[in-house]
Amino acid sequence: xxxATRAPSVDxxxxxxxxxxxxxxxIRAHGKYFTCSYLLDMEAHTFVVxxxxxxxxxxxxxxxxxxxxxxxxxxxxxxTWSEFGKPVxxxxxxxxxxxxxxxxxxxxxxxxxxMQNLRCLTRQIELLRSTGAPV
Amino acid sequence: MSKISPVTGHYxxxxxxxxxxxxxxxxxxxxxxxxxxxxxxxHNHQWRGLLEDPEITAxxxxxxYDLPRHGKSDPPENTQWWTEEYQLSADHFANFIVAxxxxxxLVDPIFMGSSxxxxxxxxxxxxxxxxxxxVIPVEGADYSPGFYLDWWQHPHANAAQVCGSxxxxxxxxxxxxxxxxxxxxxxxxxxxxxxxDLYFYSVDHDLRGKLGEIxxxxxxxxxMTGEYDYLTTPEDxxxxxxxxxxxxxxxxxxxxxxxxxxxYPVFKGYLVQALDLIRTKTSVRA
Numbered sequence: 428x429x430x431a432t433r434a435p436s437v438d439x440x441x442x443x444x445x446x447x448x449x450x451x452x453x454i455r456a457h458g459k460y461f462t463c464s465y466l467l468d469m470e471a472h473t474f475v476v477x478x479x480x481x482x483x484x485x486x487x488x489x490x491x492x493x494x495x496x497x498x499x500x501x502x503x504x505x506x507t508w509s510e511f512g513k514p515v516x517x518x519x520x521x522x523x524x525x526x527x528x529x530x531x532x533x534x535x536x537x538x539x540x541x542m543q544n545l546r547c548l549t550r551q552i553e554l555l556r557s558t559g560a561p562v
Numbered sequence: 563m564s565k566i567s568p569v570t571g572h573y574x575x576x577x578x579x580x581x582x583x584x585x586x587x588x589x590x591x592x593x594x595x596x597x598x599x600x601x602x603x604x605h606n607h608q609w610r611g612l613l614e615d616p617e618i619t620a621x622x623x624x625x626x627y628d629l630p631r632h633g634k635s636d637p638p639e640n641t642q643w644w645t646e647e648y649q650l651s652a653d654h655f656a657n658f659i660v661a662x663x664x665x666x667x668l669v670d671p672i673f674m675g676s677s678x679x680x681x682x683x684x685x686x687x688x689x690x691x692x693x694x695x696x697v698i699p700v701e702g703a704d705y706s707p708g709f710y711l712d713w714w715q716h717p718h719a720n721a722a723q724v725c726g727s728x729x730x731x732x733x734x735x736x737x738x739x740x741x742x743x744x745x746x747x748x749x750x751x752x753x754x755x756x757x758x759d760l761y762f763y764s765v766d767h768d769l770r771g772k773l774g775e776i777x778x779x780x781x782x783x784x785x786m787t788g789e790y791d792y793l794t795t796p797e798d799x800x801x802x803x804x805x806x807x808x809x810x811x812x813x814x815x816x817x818x819x820x821x822x823x824x825x826y827p828v829f830k831g832y833l834v835q836a837l838d839l840i841r842t843k844t845s846v847r848a
Contacts, residue, residue, distance in 0.1 A: 515735050518790045522731025525792035528708065542719040545727040556735075 434509060437472055437488055440561035445483045447554045454481050454547050461547040463540050464495075468502035469562040481547060499536035501552075505562035507531055511552070512560030523552055569613045571634075578661035579654055581641065585662060586634035587627035591619025594695070595668040598626040599659070599675030599682060601701075601820060602763055603714070603725055603756025604748045605633030608676070611826025618830070622672075622837075627662060629655075631755040648758030650678075652766045656685050660693055672840065674698035677819055678763040680785070680794070681706060684802070687781045688772060696782035696840040698833075701791050701819045703798040704773055704805070710764040714757040721753035732819035734790035737828075745823045769802075778808035782843040784836040785811045790818035810839050 435443065448454060454461065458481020467474040475487040475495040487495045501523060507530055510520035519529040526532035534541060541548065569590045576583045588606050590613050600608045609626035612618060628635035637643040659682065663671055673694050675683045680702020687697045713728065715721050726749040733742045749756070776783060783806055787799030796813045803811035814821055814832045821829040 518734075519792055521735050521790060524728065524731040525790075528792045529795070538713075539716070539718055542713050542716065542724050542728075545719075546723040549727045549730055 434512070435559045435561050437561045440558060441474075441486045441488060443558040444554060445486060447558055448478075448481075448483045448551055451550065451554065453550050458482075458547045461544050463499075463544050463548075464497040465541070465548075466497045466500035466502075466536075467508075468500055469508040469560065470503070470505040471562045476551075478544075478551075497536070498540040499534065499538055501532065501534060503530070503532040508555075508560040508562050512555045512558070514556050516556065522549070567614060568619075573634075574662070574665050576658065576661050576665050578658050581630075581638040583630045583638060583658075584636055585627055585630065585665075587625055587666075588613055589623060589625045590614065591621075591623045593621045593623055595666075595671035596622040596624050597659075597663065597668065597671045597673045598624065598822075599629065599673070599679030600626070600632065601677035601679060601823075602759035603632075603729075603752035604745075604820075604823075605752065607633075607748060608745065608820060608823035610823075611830070612822055612833075615826075615830065618833070618837075625666065625668075629759075630658070631758075632752060648755065649761040650759050650766070652682070652685050652762055655682050655762055656689050659686060660690055663693065670695040672696045672698065672837075674700060675702070676700040676822060677702070677794070678759055678767075681763060681767045684769055684773075684776070684783075685767065687776045687778075687783050687806075688769060691777045691781035694781045695844055696784065698836050698840075699783070699785045699802075700821060701787055701794050701799075702785060702802070703794040704769040704802045706767065706794050706798070707764050709793060710757065710760045712757070714753060714760070722750035725753040725756050726750040729819075732791060732793060733824040734788065734816055734818040736816045737818065737824035741824050741826070745820050748823070773802060773805035774807065776806045776809070778806060778843075779847065782840050783809040784839050785809060786814055786821070786832055786836060787811070788814040788817040788819060788821050790816075793819060808843075810836075812836060 461481040464477045475497045477485045519525050576585050598609045605628045606626040631637050680699035683697040683699035726746040785799050785803045787796045803809045817828050
């Protein structure tokens with residue numbers, strides 16, 4: 428059985444995701460060198476998340492062409508991201524590796540930077556389970 | 563009650579393919595040997611729940627070893643292994659397990675392994691059906707490409723964390739957080755072996771077109787796969803089982819690629835089913 432949930436508005440999500448990250452004990456404990464910028468392409472919206480020392484410094488919403496630089500991109504359909512936003516995601520929507528191997532997610536750009544930050548980034552993406560996804 | 567676990571550890575010397583290994587294993591229980599292989603890049607603590615399970619160990623002698631280069635089993639004693647790239651072959655992996663069974667003087671063991679341990683279980687059933695009463699390939703398949711990646715050992719990234727967090731999504735969100743983090747922790751310890759293990763898992767292991775040759779009347783085969791496994795999916799497990807005459811397949815719900823380590827209570831329910839199936843099949847054989 429699936430429970431219908433309303434996706435949060437973009438503005439509400441930017442605030443809740445930033446707060447969830449910046450207060451997360453795991454990221455606070457291990458994020459000293461978690462510094463990078465990445466694109467979240469959710470089909471209906473795109474976001475550039477800029478992280479400095481584990482803190483989300485800025486989330487740019489629907490940036491224009493070449494407006495906000497980023498190092499790597501995580502792209503998937505709105506459907507995939509909405510599945511990521513459920514408290515207990517269904518199989519293959521439970522992480523960026525799973526969805527990349529088995530669904531429509533793509534990891535692009537400088538994937539080395541993604542790998543260098545993989546521990547905290549994995550946790551950060553899982554915060555969608557509590558904030559929901561804005562698509 | 564004593565705080566000392568009934569699980570004991572030993573070393574045994576194993577000679578195979580011209581290499582000498584000092585192999586560490588944990589064991590507990592009495593009865594038919596149940597030989598357990600951890601996943602690639604990990605070690606035998608993944609079997610900690612099974613090793614201390616009083617019900618299973620009442621009827622089975624559970625033996626969980628560290629494959630050489632993992633945990634407390636060192637690389638070979640008699641080569642300059644540091645001058646060569648480690649790439650585990652199907653031949654050597656299978657020969658090693660038979661040599662270990664010989665060194666421990668085990669009679670009619672059941673072999674169970676997960677992930678690359680599941681794949682080698684299929685290889686053992688194919689190559690040495692007379693040496694094993696049964697095999698339980700967990701998260702195994704005829705072929706599992708795609709994971710022999712340079713990221714596991716890339717000098718510009720933290721290999722320990724890439725191995726730990728790169729395998730995190732192989733576990734189910736329902737599995738207890740503490741057990742998932744233990745499994746993550748084991749993975750941080752094995753980054754110098756993980757990629758070489760995956761040479762077997764994703765490159766050298768290929769039983770496509772050969773599954774029909776497996777003789778389950780000599781060596782029973784019960785495959786088990788978790789629904790959150792994105793590498794060897796339940797579809798892969800079911801397909802593999804369907805091509806082995808007489809093999810059984812069990813899909814495990816709400817669990818992933820490291821079932822014995824990420825959620826032993828859930829895994830145990832399915833393991834009991836598998837062991838019952840094996841008892842039924844081998845009693846018919848007798």
